[in-house]
Structures are given as C-alpha cells and as structure tokens.
Amino acid sequence: MQRPSMSPMNRKALRDTLLFTLPAVVMVLIAIYIPFVMSGYYSLTEWNGISRNPVFIGPANFRTIFSSGSPEFVNALLFTFRFSALFIVFSNVLALALAVALTRKFRLANFLRGMFFLPYIMSMTIVGFIWKFIFTQGFEKLYEITGWGVWNLSWLGDANLAFYSLVLVGVWQSLGFYIVLYIAGLQAIPSEVLEAASIDGANSRQRFFRVVLPLLGPSITTCVFMSLTNSLKVFDIILALTKGGPGGATYSATLDIYREAFQNNNYGLGSAKAIVFFVIVLVLTQVVLKVFERGEVKQ
Amino acid sequence: MQAQVERRKKAAHGAFLVIVVLLACLYIYPVFLMVDNSLKPFKEILTNVLALPSHLEWANYGYVIDKMEYFRLFWNNVVITVIGIAGIVVFSSMAAYILDRRDTRVTKALHTFIITPMLIPFQTIMITLLKFMNIIHLNGTAWGLGIQYWGFGIPMATFIYFNFMKSIPSEIDESAMIDSASTFQTYALIIFPLLKTVTATVVVLDVMWIWNDFLLPLLMVNSSPSSKTLVLAAYNFVGSLNTKWHYALAAMVLAILPSVIVFVFLQRYIVDGVVAGAIKG
Amino acid sequence: MKKLLSMLLAVAVVLTLCVVPAMAEEPVEINMFIPSPEYADAVNELIAAYKEVAPNVTINYETTQNDYPTLLKTRINAGMTPDIFGTTSGKEIADYAEYSYNFAGTPAAEAMDPAVSAMMTYGDGEIHGFALKGNYFGMLYNKAIFDEVGIEFPKTLDEFEAACEKISAAGYQPVTTGFAEWWVYKHVMQHFLDAATDDPAALVAAFQAGEAHFKDYPVLYDNFFRFIDLCVKYGDNKPLETDLAGEVSAFGTGKAAMVTGQGPWVEADVTSIDDALQIGFAGYPVTDDPAQSQIIAGSDQALRINKDSANLDAVLDFVNWWYTSEYGQNWFCDVAGVIPPISGAKVADMQIIKQGAELAAADGAGALSICYSSDSFNQAMGEAIQAYIGGSIDKDECCAQIEAKWVELDGAKG
Numbered sequence: 001m002q003r004p005s006m007s008p009m010n011r012k013a014l015r016d017t018l019l020f021t022l023p024a025v026v027m028v029l030i031a032i033y034i035p036f037v038m039s040g041y042y043s044l045t046e047w048n049g050i051s052r053n054p055v056f057i058g059p060a061n062f063r064t065i066f067s068s069g070s071p072e073f074v075n076a077l078l079f080t081f082r083f084s085a086l087f088i089v090f091s092n093v094l095a096l097a098l099a100v101a102l103t104r105k106f107r108l109a110n111f112l113r114g115m116f117f118l119p120y121i122m123s124m125t126i127v128g129f130i131w132k133f134i135f136t137q138g139f140e141k142l143y144e145i146t147g148w149g150v151w152n153l154s155w156l157g158d159a160n161l162a163f164y165s166l167v168l169v170g171v172w173q174s175l176g177f178y179i180v181l182y183i184a185g186l187q188a189i190p191s192e193v194l195e196a197a198s199i200d201g202a203n204s205r206q207r208f209f210r211v212v213l214p215l216l217g218p219s220i221t222t223c224v225f226m227s228l229t230n231s232l233k234v235f236d237i238i239l240a241l242t243k244g245g246p247g248g249a250t251y252s253a254t255l256d257i258y259r260e261a262f263q264n265n266n267y268g269l270g271s272a273k274a275i276v277f278f279v280i281v282l283v284l285t286q287v288v289l290k291v292f293e294r295g296e297v298k299q
Numbered sequence: 300m301q302a303q304v305e306r307r308k309k310a311a312h313g314a315f316l317v318i319v320v321l322l323a324c325l326y327i328y329p330v331f332l333m334v335d336n337s338l339k340p341f342k343e344i345l346t347n348v349l350a351l352p353s354h355l356e357w358a359n360y361g362y363v364i365d366k367m368e369y370f371r372l373f374w375n376n377v378v379i380t381v382i383g384i385a386g387i388v389v390f391s392s393m394a395a396y397i398l399d400r401r402d403t404r405v406t407k408a409l410h411t412f413i414i415t416p417m418l419i420p421f422q423t424i425m426i427t428l429l430k431f432m433n434i435i436h437l438n439g440t441a442w443g444l445g446i447q448y449w450g451f452g453i454p455m456a457t458f459i460y461f462n463f464m465k466s467i468p469s470e471i472d473e474s475a476m477i478d479s480a481s482t483f484q485t486y487a488l489i490i491f492p493l494l495k496t497v498t499a500t501v502v503v504l505d506v507m508w509i510w511n512d513f514l515l516p517l518l519m520v521n522s523s524p525s526s527k528t529l530v531l532a533a534y535n536f537v538g539s540l541n542t543k544w545h546y547a548l549a550a551m552v553l554a555i556l557p558s559v560i561v562f563v564f565l566q567r568y569i570v571d572g573v574v575a576g577a578i579k580g
Numbered sequence: 581m582k583k584l585l586s587m588l589l590a591v592a593v594v595l596t597l598c599v600v601p602a603m604a605e606e607p608v609e610i611n612m613f614i615p616s617p618e619y620a621d622a623v624n625e626l627i628a629a630y631k632e633v634a635p636n637v638t639i640n641y642e643t644t645q646n647d648y649p650t651l652l653k654t655r656i657n658a659g660m661t662p663d664i665f666g667t668t669s670g671k672e673i674a675d676y677a678e679y680s681y682n683f684a685g686t687p688a689a690e691a692m693d694p695a696v697s698a699m700m701t702y703g704d705g706e707i708h709g710f711a712l713k714g715n716y717f718g719m720l721y722n723k724a725i726f727d728e729v730g731i732e733f734p735k736t737l738d739e740f741e742a743a744c745e746k747i748s749a750a751g752y753q754p755v756t757t758g759f760a761e762w763w764v765y766k767h768v769m770q771h772f773l774d775a776a777t778d779d780p781a782a783l784v785a786a787f788q789a790g791e792a793h794f795k796d797y798p799v800l801y802d803n804f805f806r807f808i809d810l811c812v813k814y815g816d817n818k819p820l821e822t823d824l825a826g827e828v829s830a831f832g833t834g835k836a837a838m839v840t841g842q843g844p845w846v847e848a849d850v851t852s853i854d855d856a857l858q859i860g861f862a863g864y865p866v867t868d869d870p871a872q873s874q875i876i877a878g879s880d881q882a883l884r885i886n887k888d889s890a891n892l893d894a895v896l897d898f899v900n901w902w903y904t905s906e907y908g909q910n911w912f913c914d915v916a917g918v919i920p921p922i923s924g925a926k927v928a929d930m931q932i933i934k935q936g937a938e939l940a941a942a943d944g945a946g947a948l949s950i951c952y953s954s955d956s957f958n959q960a961m962g963e964a965i966q967a968y969i970g971g972s973i974d975k976d977e978c979c980a981q982i983e984a985k986w987v988e989l990d991g992a993k994g
Contacts, residue, residue: 023390036427039427518651
C-alpha cells in the first residue's frame with residue numbers, strides 16, 4: 001500500500017536539499033535568471049536602448065530574424081560554428097598530446113606545465129593586446145630579418161587569415177587549462193592497467209589508443225564540453241584583435257548581438273537574437289554531451 | 300646489446316626533452332616579448348621589437364604605477380576577489396554535496412537549474428543586469444561586486460564540485476550520520492575538508508577569472524577610487540595610450556602580475572592533478 | 581508637558597538656523613563620464629583648478645574610449661545617468677534629447693563659438709551640448725619629404741596620383757591610411773560628400789530616405805573610390821591591419837609622407853616620436869578643382885548635461901566657469917592644447933591647429949558632414965569599404981551595401 005504523504009525521513013531529506021541549495025539558487029537567480037527574463041521581455045519590444053519607453057511589439061523581432069533572413073546573424077552563427085569546430089579540435093588534440101608528454105617523469109615537467117598554463121591566467125583582452133602587438137609590430141620585424149613570406153601576410157587584415165589568427169590566439173590562451181584537465185585524467189588511470197597491457201605485449205602506440213584513450217572518456221567529455229561552451233561564447237579576443245573586421249568578416253554570434261544592441265541601437269532585436277542564440281547553444285551542448293557520454297567506457 | 304638499447308633510450312629521451320623545452324619556450328615567447336618591450340624606451344620598440352632592451356627603462360613602470368594609483372586599486376581587487384571566492388566556494392560545495400548525495404527528481408531539477416547559466420552569454424544580460432543590480436543596490440561598491448560574482452561563479456564551481464563529489468565514498472557520511480551528526484555537520488566537518496584539493500582548484504580558477512575580469516567591473520563600479528578595480532584602470536590606461544606601446548605594455552604587465560604570483564604559489568595544486576575534480580566519476 | 585514641547589520646538593528652530601548656513605557649503609558630487617581619454621590629464625587639471633574655486637564640489641571624472649556608447653546606454657538605463665556625459669554631435673543630439681539639458685541663454689552657451697553651437701542645436705534653437713574642443717579634419721603630410729621630392733601638396737586627384745608616384749620613386753611610402761579603423765572612412769568620406777553637392781545635409785538626408793544613389797554622384801562613385809584605390813595602391817603594406825597606432829608610427833618615423841583620416845589629435849603622439857617633424861596640413865584632393873580641396877572645421881563630439889541631475893545648479897556653475905573664467909578659457913589652449921570651442925580665444929601653439937586656423941581663414945572650411953549620420957551607420961559604412969578593399973565585394977556591391985545601411989540604420993524607423 002502506498003502512503004499518501006511523505007515519510008518524515010523524506011521530508012527531512014527534502015528540507016536539507018532545499019536548504020543546502022538555497023544560497024546557490026538565489027544567487028544564480030539574482031545574477032543571471034532575473035536579468036535574463038528581463039531581456040526576454042525586451043526581445044518583444046522595439047527599443048533603441050536609450051529612450052525611456054520601449055514599445056511592445058510582440059514577437060516581431062523573432063519574425064525579423066527568421067523570415068527576412070538577417071544575413072548578418074546567419075553569417076555570425078556560421079563563423080561561430082566554424083570557430084568552435086576548429087577551436088575544439090585543436091585545443092583538445094594539442095592539449096592531449098602535450099599532456100601525454102608532460103606526464104612523463106622528468107625534472108622540468110612541473111615547470112613546463114606552468115609555462116603552458118601561463119597564458120590562461122591572463123585576461124582575454126590582454127591576450128588580445130599582446131597578439132595585436134605581435135601581429136603588427138613583431139611580424140614586421142621578423143619579415144625584415146628572415147624575408148619569409150609568412151610574416152608578410154596580413155594576419156589580421158585578410159578575412160580568411162584573420163579567422164585562423166583568432167583560432168590560434170584562442171587556442172594559445174586556453175590550451176594550458178585543457179592540458180591540466182588531461183593530465184589529471186591521465187594520472188587517474190591506474191598504473192596496473194598500463195602494466196598489464198605492457199605484459200600482454202602492447203607497444204606504446206597500442207597502449208595509448210587501446211587502453212589510455214578509452215579510459216580517458218570522462219576527461220574528453222569534460223574538455224570537449226568546456227571547449228564547446230567557451231568557444232561558442234567567444235567575444236573578448238575578437239573585440240581586442242579584429243573588432244569583427246576586416247569588413248565584418250569575423251563577427252561571432254555574441255559580437256553580432258552586441259553590435260545589434262549597442263551599435264545599431266536595436267536593443268529589442270539584439271535581445272531576440274540573444275535568446276535564439278541561447279537556445280541554439282543549449283541544444284548543441286546537450287547533443288554533444290549526450291553523444292560523448294554514450295561513447296564513454298563505463299568504469 | 301643492453302647498453303646500446305639504454306643509450307638509444309637516453310638519446311630519445313634527450314631529444315624529447317629538447318623538443319618539449321623548445322616548444323614551451325616558443326609558446327611563452329609572446330609573453331616574453333611583452334615584458335621585454337615594456338622595459339624599452341618608446342623609440343626602441345618602434346625600431347626593434349625583437350631585440351633586448353639596450354637598458355632597462357624602469358621609468359615606464361614608475362609612470363604607470365603612479366598614474367593609475369596602482370596600490371590603492373590593488374586593494375579594491377583584493378576585497379572583490381576575496382568576497383567573491385568565499386561565497387562561491389561555500390555555496391557551491393554545499394549545493395554540490397547535497398545534489399550528489401540525494402538522487403531525486405528535485406535534485407536533478409535543481410542541478411540543471413544551477414548549471415545551465417554556464418551557457419548564457421554574458422553580453423545578452425548586460426543592460427538588464429545593471430538595471431536589476433541598481434534596484435537591489437549591489438552596484439557601485441567593491442563588496443557588492445564581490446557578491447555578484449557568487450551568482451556568476453556558482454554554476455561552474457558547482458559543476459566541478461559535483462563531479463568530484465562522486466569520488467568520495469558515501470559510506471563516509473553514512474557513518475557520520477550514524478554518529479548522529481546533522482547533515483550540515485557532516486558537510487562542514489567531514490566532507491568539506493575532504494574537498495581541499497578541488498577547492499584549491501576552484502580558488503585558483505576563480506581568482507584568475509575575478510582578478511582579470513573586465514566587463515562586469517566596467518559596468519558595476521563607478522569612477523570613485525574606492526571601488527574601481529586595477530584591471531579596469533589598466534584597460535582605461537591602455538585605451539587612452541593607444542599609440543604609446545611602452546606605457547601600455549607596462550600597464551598590461553602590472554595588471555597580470557598579481558595573478559601570475561598567485562599562480563606561482565598555488566601551481567602545485569593545479570598541477571598535482573587537482574582538476575581531476577572536473578573529471579573523476 | 582506644554583513646556584517641554586515648546587522647548588523642543590525652540591531647540592528645533594535653533595538647530596535649523598544652525599544647519600541652514602552649513603547647507604550652503606554642503607559637499608556636492610558631480611559625476612562626469614565622458615569619452616576622449618587622450619585629454620584625461622588636462623581634464624584632471626581643470627577639475628583640480630575648480631576645486632580651488634568651489635571647494636565643496638567634488639567631480640568624479642571617468643573616461644574611456646572603447647565601448648563608451650555602450651556603457652553610457654547601460655548606465656542611463658539603469659537610472660544612473662551621469663551628470664555630464666558625451667555623445668557625437670549632429671544626428672545624435674536628438675537621440676539623447678530627452679535626457680539632456682537645454683542651456684541656451686546660459687553664459688557658457690553665449691561664449692561658445694557659433695560654428696560649434698550649430699552642431700549642438702536641437703529643434704528650434706535649443707542648445708543641447710557643449711564641446712571639449714573644436715576640431716579640424718584634413719590630410720597630414722611630411723613637409724621635409726615633399727621638399728625633398730620637390731612637389732607641392734596635391735590639390736586634385738590627378739596631382740595626388742602623380743605625387744604618390746614621385747614619392748614612391750624617392751623611396752618613401754606615399755600614404756598611410758589606418759584602414760583597419762572604421763572611423764577613418766567617415767573622416768575621409770565627408771570631404772567627398774562636401775564636394776559632391778552644395779548641400780551635404782540634404783544629400784545625406786536623401787540617402788537616409790533611400791532616395792539618393794552613389795551612381796548619381798560621380799564625386800562619390802568615381803572620385804571617392806579612386807581615392808581609396810590609390811590609397812591602397814600607394815599605402816600601407818597591410819592596409820586592413822594598419823590602425824591609428826600604425827599610422828602614427830609610419831608617419832612619426834618618417835617612413836610615410838601623407839596620412840589619411842587623422843587630424844590635430846595625433847600631433848602630440850607623432851612629435852613624441854620625432855619632435856623635429858615638420859607637419860603639413862591640407863584638405864583632401866577630391867576632384868579636378870583645386871578649390872574644392874578644403875579642410876573641414878567643427879566639433880564632432882558633444883558634452884551633455886543631464887537635465888534631471890540632482891545637482892543641476894552645481895553642474896551649470898562648473899560648465900559656466902569652464903567656458904567663461906579666465907582659467908577655463910585659457911585651459912583649452914594652454915593645458916589641453918586643443919582648438920578652443922569658444923569665440924575669440926587664443927590659438928594653441930600646435931602645427932596642425934595653426935595651419936588649420938590659417939587655412940580656414942583663407943579658403944574657408946567645409947561642413948562637418950559626418951555629423952549628419954549616426955556612428956552606427958558610419959561603422960557599418962567603414963566595414964563595407966573594408967570588405968571592398970579586402971576584395972570580398974566589388975564597388976557596386978559596396979555602394980549598394982552602404983545605401984542599404986543608410987536607410988536601415990539612419991532612416992525613419994518603423
């Protein structure tokens with residue numbers, strides 16, 4: 001027979017749950033959800049972000065995005081996806097390779113890990129400034145010295161190259177973070193497993209691909225998930241390096257939202273784009289997370 | 300035969316070392332260039348970026364420290380960062396603990412509720428955030444800004460704590476419960492100390508983030524020197540000196556220096572595989 | 581009981597009497613949040629000087645260049661409108677009109693140079709802003725290089741091409757353009773707008789209404805693009821990567837002979853690289869008619885007073901002091917080194933400003949037609965021309981894009 005009300009045990013558990021999560025829930029609510037819902041309201045208005053009185057226009061902004069195509073937003077989305085794809089691949093592959101190298105036992109290992117981590121502790125905008133300095137001043141000098149054509153290419157001024165420059169700088173800045181995550185994952189692999197594999201006659205490559213990589217599943221999931229959310233939101237480095245240029249070629253989705261709301265004075269339309277983008281990000285990350293979790297080897 | 304294999308192994312290891320060290324140096328070269336050029340007179344930067352300074356122009360730093368009231372703003376940053384970190388650590392670990400130990404529909408929902416904001420781009424809530432913070436009087440002061448970071452830091456920190464929590468066997472808290480400790484006592488006296496390593500990670504990551512953050516302080520703290528942050532001043536400074544690389548670079552070095560120092564002292568915690576917290580389970 | 585009450589009353593009266601005079605000296609705070617951080621030092625000196633005049637007034641001065649409009653909007657919306665804030669002049673005067681004080685008739689407005697106050701006008705004679713500085717727009721050139729090559733500064737497009745050829749042959753980079761910055765294009769474009777018609781304001785309005793087209797204005801469709809093409813051909817090695825800093829260093833180190841898109845504001849930076857540099861200043865070569873090569877004068881930035889300021893009187897006192905006191909009037913020239921936005925003030929001893937004043941007096945100055953468009957549009961225009969320079973769109977596509985943006989961003993909404 002089922003009892004109609006909760007047992008005292010369950011009630012206590014529920015009370016604990018609510019009490020323990022209350023501060024977190026309240027703070028997240030205040031800082032993020034409430035402003036987000038308020039933005040949701042503005043997405044239904046026509047408002048230049050300046051005047052006192054937003055005009056309520058219903059879902060017209062969303063209609064603008066979906067029906068008239070909004071080519072700038074679509075381009076920005078495509079840019080963001082391309083950026084994210086390259087960013088995820090490079091940062092994960094390189095980080096994993098370096099993590100494998102840096103988990104070997106040698107005297108400098110710790111120090112070198114620190115060196116690779118260093119860019120991560122600098123703020124994005126400063127990283128942007130540094131690279132701008134290098135792309136403009138540094139490359140010019142390198143070209144003078146070496147005469148190699150690569151230094152003379154316009155790495156920030158050519159639409160295609162600027163894309164790769166941004167990927168490069170983005171990966172450079174955050175690689176250390178993923179290296180550390182992978183090192184942690186590698187160290188968590190019990191050494192007996194590797195020894196057993198060696199005894200079975202596996203060479204080091206086989207050991208890596210057949211034993212280590214599958215066991216790294218959870219690390220890979222975490223790193224891919226983190227690199228995905230971070231790259232989809234890319235903003236600061238673009239603002240510092242190209243400001244969306246040259247000729248609007250490097251607008252990411254967030255930068256396009258920013259431009260719509262603050263430069264074009266269409267705060268309502270910008271908010272609507274923000275909400276559409278949020279939904280896209282939500283769906284994309286959930287799908288990726290599910291796919292990777294399914295691929296993990298159950299431990 | 301044996302000796303030959305040994306020797307070859309040694310040579311391979313030597314080559315590996317050289318390659319890794321070279322890679323690391325190349326990797327860090329941009330940072331080196333920044334420091335290098337921040338110590339040059341202006342004209343030297345224009346004529347030769349790659350060279351070492353002919354003499355160390357410490358005057359660049361003197362000028363910048365003086366102009367941006369470095370030490371005063373440094374203190375503001377400390378206040379904001381300490382308040383922010385304290386709340387993030389306590390509230391996230393508490394939430395993560397209960398969310399992991401109780402597996403019900405309610406905890407699942409709460410988990411999603413707390414984690415999801417990781418996906419919301421900050422730019423989308425900028426205007427309304429300031430509007431709302433103004434209503435509840437959390438803007439304009441260093442401590443108010445510190446509190447705001449709780450909301451922005453909790454999702455990620457809870458995510459990390461939650462994943463780590465799985466690696467702590469629940470027998471530990473069950474035995475405490477048998478000794479009739481309350482849930483809170485169990486958390487505070489038994490679980491939280493066990494989280495030491497992952498807490499260090501959260502602290503390091505969040506110090507880096509809060510210390511370096513730009514957009515939120517820019518929106519929230521006014522000009523008054525009692526609340527302005529160091530990084531904010533550095534950015535304004537760089538912005539107003541758009542062509543004077545020597546001062547701009549010195550300001551940039553000064554802005555990141557504190558987080559580099561924190562990193563050097565806490566590096567052990569990061570590198571000892573602490574971030575395993577984000578992975579185990 | 582009654583006695584007690586009356587005693588209390590007496591105490592209250594005495595207290596009030598004591599407090600009222602003290603109120604006059606009550607500390608007042610003015611929040612001033614304006615762009616142009618390049619004048620931060622000068623503004624701080626101004627504030628320090630005002631502290632001596634009005635010791636009870638504290639001015640919280642804050643400045644930033646990047647993202648200034650964003651931050652301003654965010655603050656206004658949060659109900660934290662600064663007491664003094666900045667916008668561009670001209671078109672943007674109307675956008676912020678509901679927040680800004682009309683100070684027509686105040687001593688400051690009387691002192692203002694009429695050319696400046698014309699850009700601050702809203703509706704029927706209301707004046708909604710004042711300026712930190714007047715400004716000149718034109719091309720800078722290195723006099724020594726022109727002397728060495730033995731030519732005069734070009735006043736027509738053909739002369740410009742010939743000059744570039746000669747300078748190039750002499751081993752210098754003819755021109756540095758700053759084409760990585762979106763605002764360089766608006767500075768260049770306005771000279772062509774002025775040459776394209778007698779009434780640039782009406783022309784811009786026609787563009788905004790979607791009634792004008794580049795093709796109908798050869799000065800824009802042919803000459804402007806010819807100028808851009810020549811600048812790319814004879815300009816920086818990496819045009820879309822060269823920003824303000826790049827221009828300053830190319831010009832300051834004596835590598836480049838001419839500069840586009842800049843004005844008096846770069847003189848201090850340039851001379852800090854080479855203090856002996858002889859800078860020339862002239863209008864752009866826009867057509868075949870040398871007379872149309874004119875500099876442009878005016879004030880493109882407006883400072884505004886929040887009409888709902890809690891300390892409106894104190895703010896007005898400050899601004900009036902700034903524009904009318906002896907210190908304030910001399911400040912423009914002696915401290916900030918800018919073109920005074922007030923009538924009859926002395927001219928700063930800067931090369932570009934001096935030549936600008938002479939040229940404006942001799943040949944007249946063109947209309948500040950950037951101000952007829954919003955910066956939202958100007959930025960979109962800059963990006964379209966960048967895309968043209970980068971080769972991803974052709975001239976006709978570029979013109980079509982600019983025309984569309986003019987309507988979309990500056991046309992009547994709705």
